[in-house]
Amino acid sequence: xxxxxxxxxxxxxxxxDLSMDEDSCMTLTLIDKRNGSIQAFSNASYSTLIAxxxxxxxxxxxxx
Numbered sequence: 001x002x003x004x005x006x007x008x009x010x011x012x013x014x015x016x017d018l019s020m021d022e023d024s025c026m027t028l029t030l031i032d033k034r035n036g037s038i039q040a041f042s043n044a045s046y047s048t049l050i051a052x053x054x055x056x057x058x059x060x061x062x063x064x
Contacts, residue, residue: 003047006054013057018049028053 010016014030021027028049029040041052 001054003050006050010050010053010057013060014053016053030056 010030013034014032016031017027017029019027019029025042025044026046026049027040027042029038030053031038039056041049041056043049043052
């Protein structure tokens with residue numbers, strides 16, 4: 001599955017914030033639209049961040 005497809009699915013459930021520090025390490029923060037819970041992931045690779053966020057979203061969906 002492409003990153004854009006994963007990102008579209010993530011954006012249906014979460015607001016997100018993407019930031020980068022001086023060492024080129026990115027942080028992706030997910031904010032749940034329903035309950036406001038926050039989850040953050042850090043990595044230097046955008047693809048890895050999207051994969052982690054998508055995996056987290058799928059686990060959360062299976063819980064409910």
